[in-house]
Amino acid sequence: MTEEGLPLADLLAKAGDGDFLCSVAEAVLQMLMEADVEGQIGAARHERTGERLNYRNGFRDRTLDTRLGSLQLRIPKLRQGSYFPPFLEPRKTSEKALVAVIQEAWIGGVSTRRVDELVQAMGLSGISKSTVSKLCRDIDERVTAFLDRPLSGEWPYLWLDATYLRQREGGRIVSVAAIIAVACDAEGRREIVGLHIGPSEAETFWATFLKSLVKRGLKGVKLVISDAHEGLKAAIARVLGATWQRCRVHWMRNALAHVGKAQQYMASAALRQAFLQPDQDGARQTWRHVAMSPTSSANAGPSSASSWTTASMTCSPTWRSQRRIGPNCTRRTRWSASTRR
Numbered sequence: 001m002t003e004e005g006l007p008l009a010d011l012l013a014k015a016g017d018g019d020f021l022c023s024v025a026e027a028v029l030q031m032l033m034e035a036d037v038e039g040q041i042g043a044a045r046h047e048r049t050g051e052r053l054n055y056r057n058g059f060r061d062r063t064l065d066t067r068l069g070s071l072q073l074r075i076p077k078l079r080q081g082s083y084f085p086p087f088l089e090p091r092k093t094s095e096k097a098l099v100a101v102i103q104e105a106w107i108g109g110v111s112t113r114r115v116d117e118l119v120q121a122m123g124l125s126g127i128s129k130s131t132v133s134k135l136c137r138d139i140d141e142r143v144t145a146f147l148d149r150p151l152s153g154e155w156p157y158l159w160l161d162a163t164y165l166r167q168r169e170g171g172r173i174v175s176v177a178a179i180i181a182v183a184c185d186a187e188g189r190r191e192i193v194g195l196h197i198g199p200s201e202a203e204t205f206w207a208t209f210l211k212s213l214v215k216r217g218l219k220g221v222k223l224v225i226s227d228a229h230e231g232l233k234a235a236i237a238r239v240l241g242a243t244w245q246r247c248r249v250h251w252m253r254n255a256l257a258h259v260g261k262a263q264q265y266m267a268s269a270a271l272r273q274a275f276l277q278p279d280q281d282g283a284r285q286t287w288r289h290v291a292m293s294p295t296s297s298a299n300a301g302p303s304s305a306s307s308w309t310t311a312s313m314t315c316s317p318t319w320r321s322q323r324r325i326g327p328n329c330t331r332r333t334r335w336s337a338s339t340r341r
Contacts, residue, residue, distance in 0.1 A: 020192075022069045024102055024142055028118075028135065029064070029073055033085050035131045036124045037076045040083065055079040064088065066095050068102075086123030097121035103165075105143045106178075106195060110136050151193055151213070154220025155183035158193075158240075160206075160232065161247070165197075174199075179209055183218065193218060203231035210239040248275060 274286040
């Protein structure tokens with residue numbers, strides 16, 4: 001489980017589909033620039049009107065680095081004078097508003113209010129309400145098409161995780177669970193295959209989500225990596241019938257909570273050595289050594305030692321899977337680490 005408040009857009013970028021997020025961000029900024037230029041020119045593209053003040057004269061390319069990745073923008077050029085979008089000016093803090101728009105689209109549809117906030121943050125003027133509504137529809141259509149796309153081929157490995165977000169419902173702010181699925185094919189290619197929003201992480205919620213993935217074409221799943229949430233484990237067994245493996249990051253976080261703060265760095269380094277072993281026997285031996293060492297036992301107690309020993313069973317499918325696909329299978333769930341900038 002990812003801690004509450006972690007930006008969903010950051011999680012999605014870390015999960016493996018940064019290209020799609022960049023394409024949405026590029027489309028948003030491009031439409032805003034086009035609308036801004038139309039306001040300055042006094043006419044739409046190819047429009048004949050006596051109110052026209054200027055003409056277009058092609059584009060110039062510009063790269064904008066954001067937390068989502070590098071965006072490739074085409075800045076409109078004017079026949080007389082020049083145009084430079086205000087959001088590219090130094091020290092202009094509009095990125096947060098852009099990410100908020102994209103995140104809201106993933107949660108359940110972007111609002112005109114949020115786009116208005118983005119326009120204001122970027123220092124743009126003359127953007128009509130119809131343009132804002134059109135932009136909202138465009139963003140929603142892109143995100144919906146991505147999340148509902150059919151899945152083809154076999155995906156032997158599936159990562160599942162969730163983060164809690166705050167969402168306005170009925171005039172009040174409530175906490176909702178955003179669950180994310182990342183699949184990996186036999187060649188090691190990762191892709192976000194699903195995202196769903198719900199009130200909790202109950203088994204019925206997970207089961208409904210997994211059934212929707214199967215309906216879209218998810219098949220061939222042999223190993224699922226996730227947190228040790230009982231509802232999730234039950235849904236995996238009922239819907240996918242695949243082997244389950246506990247996520248390393250979640251287990252490490254829970255195990256180190258039983259260790260004294262002064263010993264956490266040493267215990268963490270020692271535990272990571274277990275995941276570097278070539279086989280299960282070597283990993284179990286390393287876990288036993290760490291669990292029984294004086295520094296760990298003195299600070300952790302028997303409950304942590306038992307937890308570390310149990311991990312050799314809950315995390316053990318890694319080595320069998322690694323022989324089939326290589327190191328890609330053993331990577332941790334990327335969004336579990338902090339992605340704050």
